[in-house]
Amino acid sequence: MKSNFFLIIGLFSFSALGAENNISNSFNGSGSIGSVTINQQNYMTNEDIAAQERIDAALAYAYRQKSNGTPSKEANEKTLIAGMADEINKASGTMSQKNKLCKSKADVSANILGYDLDFAFRTCDELFIVR
Incomplete structure (x- = not known):
């Protein structure tokens, strides 16, 4: 039972890291999703x-x-x-x-x-x- 628990925790952490990497790649424009544009105002009138x-x-x-x-x-x-x-x-x-x-x-x-x-x-x- 303990080994299943550690296996589940290990798989969860690897999948979380993979998702984080995928999001990071897509925000950098190098992922499979393509470029992401964030609409944000960075100026003052x-x-x-x-x-x-x-x-x-x-x-x-x-x-x-x-x-x-x-x-x-x-x-x-x-x-x-x-x-x-x-x-x-x-x-x-x-x-x-x-x-x-x-x-x-x-x-x-x-x-x-x-x-x-x-x-x-x-x-x-x-x-x-x-x-």
């Missing part, structure tokens, strides 16, 4: 860069407020929204889509954390400018 600059400025503003020892409620809220916006900006999409997603997340966060929803929406509009 000028709008993405401009939005990231605004997000960084909002985070720097909040950090300066905290460093001065006078963090305002507004600065704390801006930090939360800018942090969300930073993650949103990493995704691909139009500024309009990112603005809507920012507002959606801000709405949920405002209900949970109790901050000013109008301020959150204005901040989303400042960070993701829709033209």
